[in-house]
Amino acid sequence: NAGVTQTPKFQVLKTGQSMTLQCAQDMNHEYMSWYRQDPGMGLRLIHYSVGAGITDQGEVPNGYNVSRSTTEDFPLRLLSAAPSQTSVYFCASSTTRDAAYTDTQYFGPGTRLTVL
């Protein structure tokens, strides 16, 4: 198993550009989520999905969109990039929604995004 994969590893955008961060998992996990990691702030939940076709907002959703058309993929879209979105983005998955509450979340290696 490759686990959770993310592409690209690094990205530089100009203010106002849009892009999609890719996330895929091959563990047949129902629950997937996106976090952003900022210095001194830990990780904060952006969006999550409890299965194909079902997504919802986390605590910092503004400026991001998600969709979940398959169990494997959970892309994160930046609609109009802003410098405040400079961060490291992690995708994570877990077997079920309830498992995400009590069990392990598996993280991808991250995407380092810089918005100029």
Added chain:
Amino acid sequence: AQSVTQLDSQVPVFEEAPVELRCNYSSSVSVYLFWYVQYPNQGLQLLLKYLSGSTLVESINGFEAEFNKSQTSFHLRKPSVHISDTAEYFCAVSTRSGGYNKLIFGAGTRLAVHP
């Protein structure tokens, strides 16, 4: 609102010395507690977790953490560290809020093990 405080942003230590990484949380309800580790240029990995039962939990690589309800703490300890333990460590609380599950992370503690 629940929060997690990691009291030290950086902890330098010599190899084979003991170490304690401190974590306090605020919560008025039952919580599930986790420690995740992030090695350089990698994603986070679960180190250990407390759900219920024995308040002392152990990982496979010699770390242990003790849940202390009265002090709302979940400190991580290792009696003898190795160079390979150099990483950033995150304490996290699992909770349900607004109908969804989320992990509330501390800001992280960077452990630097020196030879």
